[in-house]
Amino acid sequence: MTIRVARVLHGTVAEGPGRRTAVWFQGCSIRCRGCVNPHLFRASGGHLIEGEDVVRGALESGDEGLTLIGGEPFDQASGAGGLAVAAQEAGLGVLCFTGYLHEALQTRGDAVELLSAIDLLIDGPFVAERPEQHRPLVGSTNQRLIHLTERYRGIEAAPGRNRIEVRVGVDGAVDVAGFTDRDGTSALRGALGRRRPG
Template sequence: MAEVTLLSVARRLDRCTVLGPGRRAVIWVQGCPLRCRGCVAAETLPFEGGTTHTVDELADWLCGLPDVEGVTLSGGEPFSQAAGLAELLDTVRTRRPDFSAMAYSGFRHEALRRGGPERLALLRRLDLLVDGPYVASLHGGLRWRGSSNQRIVALTDRYASTATEPDISAGVELSVEADGSLSWAGVPPAPGFREGLERQLAARGFVLHIEARRES
């Protein structure tokens, strides 16, 4: 019997326009070995927690989203589950060959290239990588990034044009979940965004869903 690959997921979103080019699905994985000061989604850092999904379950979900052009992998640290995510992209592309892939990582591209075969396998399947740790003192309103040390690295020609496009914040998106709770996605253009948003919502009787994308 074939071994089933499992992925630990903190959250997923079926449509997003602020975490990569076009309209994308997003998967935030659970667990990160880094502890960037100012992380806006500390709940995704522990390797305990999250929801376990098989690769086939996530592939069926992604392939059932006809109006998205690809997936953005965030977290948490996607390269801590590199083998499973590489398998996921291969599984999706057997059914949707043109499905694109982008990932965030707190590690630099150069470090990932010196990593083991699992990290290299995931790198080879990506079109875009946003690399480097979030540094609060370098925070800026940048495209898809939280701080100026982070880079958008084009790994294929598909999104090579991003290097010539305006490097300004894509903003954030608020979503209302089926249970009435609020969540958000994106890279905040200003530090302290999450705390300020939670205060404003609480003053109006709303509770923000705790799962959100970290800045690195």
């Protein structure tokens, strides 16, 4: 299964529970106002990768699961579904962020495979006027944590602030992952001077 991504990051602890591989999908038809990843809106950006390589990398990295983020994973439902099924078959947990509502996805034939392989779905568009300050993993108060399996049950019982992870490579490239509000993102970008997309 081939997918178009902006970025893949192995070994992150800022994109969900435990140590994970995060996959930022390229392209988003929802285009939420105030999104911290507007550079991922264009479907023609990023690069193509094979889902099997993502799963292999996650296993080699010792990661517990995958986080599918965007962009919008359900805009590439077929490829994302193949990736999620392969991850599930390899014993990895799957967390997926979407701007679509779960109820709408359940009516889409192309979303069945992906939904069947997700453990925790975070649904709903980001609403800038409704920032979330207490629940982990969500950006705005309208977004929901929907447990499609028992694997991550209880995550909402561990409230706390979201995390930011900053990595500086030997070449000086700065890599940022995690969740913050728009002001936090702007402050971090200013402090770092430059940021790798994702």
